[in-house]
Amino acid sequence: DAGVTQSPTHLIKTRGQQVTLRCSPKSGHDTVSWYQQALGQGPQFIFQYYEEEERQRGNFPDRFSGHQFPNYSSELNVNALLLGDSALYLCASTLGPLHTGYTDTQYFGPGTRLTVL
């Protein structure tokens, strides 16, 4: 049973550049959420995708955008990178609401560590 996978594992960019992070959900899951975790902090919710639509969004600027594909995989795009965007980006997947018994347990991938210089 394949877990959540993310790519790349590490990434180094410079200010002003754009980056795309990728996530494949756990087998059978159809909902993907993205989180940003700065050093020494708990994760912060960026947004969540279900049925290829953004369903909920956290307090992040429009520079952060995403997409979900028909196979449920997802991308996180960040434009005009700032030094403060350096963080671990975590992707989590869950079963959709028609499946779950509402534990809504989110299963996480290994993360992508983004460094902005």
Place this chain on the structure above:
Amino acid sequence: AQKITQTQPGMFVQEKEAVTLDCTYDTSDPSYGLFWYKQPSSGEMIFLIYQGSYDQQNATEGRYSLNFQKARKSANLVISASQLGDSAMYFCAMREGVTSLAGNNRKLIWGLGTSLAVNP
């Protein structure tokens, strides 16, 4: 105001002993879920245990149990028989409300975490 408070930045425990990691939460929604995750130095968040607000009994998963005191709004994680591999960051998280059929409301709100070190 903090919705999830973990007051112990760091904890030490001797191998084979039990340890309790504290978590208090703040919500006015009667429906919510509480989660504990473990984050080793590798970075991956590992799900440990879940407690729903309407669950009558405290959740247990192997060596992990959740001491859920609803009136006090606390959801402490108890790890029994600590092992060296338990050394990691531990995060408490909450989902407020019920997920709609439209798939909304899956957001988790997180505490700052507790760093646990297990000594041999």
